[in-house]
C-alpha cells in the first residue's frame with residue numbers, strides 16, 4: 635500500500651458544515667438578536683457572505699484566526715444594522731456550534747472501513763471550542779489518532795508551517811506515505827502542494843468549487859475514495 639497516513643479534512647468532507655452552521659446560527663440569533671428583529675432568511679445569507687469573505691482573507695494570510703472570527707460579525711452587524719458586541723456574538727455562535735455535529739451519510743462507515751488499514755489523522759481549520767465536540771457528536775472522533783486544530787497549532791491550512799507541525803507530531807511520519815483528503819482547493823489541495831504531499835480532492839456534486847490546477851486524485855463519493863485507496 636502506497637499510503638499509511640491519511641490526513642482528513644473535517645468540514646464539507648466528513649462533517650456537514652452547512653447543516654451545523656445553519657443550526658448554530660439560528661440558536662445564536664434567538665439568543666442575541668430575536669428581541670431586536672425577528673429572524674429572516676436573508677440574515678443567514680448575509681452572515682454566510684461575511685463569513686466566506688473573512689475565511690478568504692484568513693486563507694490569503696491577511697488576518698489571524700481571532701480576527702477572522704470577530705471581523706465576520708463586525709461586518710454582519712454593520713450590514714444588518716443590528717446592534718451587539720461582535721465578541722459576545724461570536725462566543726454565542728461557537729457555544730451553539732459546539733452542540734452540533736452532523737456527519738454526512740456514510741462518513742462513519744468510511745472511517746470504519748479505513749480504520750486498521752491506515753493511520754487516520756484529522757487536519758482542520760475549525761476552532762478549538764467547537765471542533766472536538768462536533769466530531770464526538772458525529773461519532774467520528776474515535777477513529778482519529780489525533781486531531782490537529784489549526785487554532786491550537788497557531789497557523790492553519792494551506793500554510794506549509796501547519797503541515798510541518800502535523801508531520802512533526804505524527805510518529806514515524808513519512809511524506810511519501812501521506813495523503814491529504816479534503817474538499818477545499820484553497821486549503822486542502824493547495825496545502826498539500828505547499829507541503830509537498832499527495833492530495834485526494836474530494837469533490838462531491840453540489841459544492842461548486844473551482845477545479846484546482848493540480849491534485850493527485852479526485853473522488854466524487856466516499857466509495858470513490860475507498861476505491862482509490864484500495865488500488866494505489
Ligand SMILES: [Mg+2]
Pocket residue numbers: 643644645646647816817818
Ligand atoms: Mg473542508
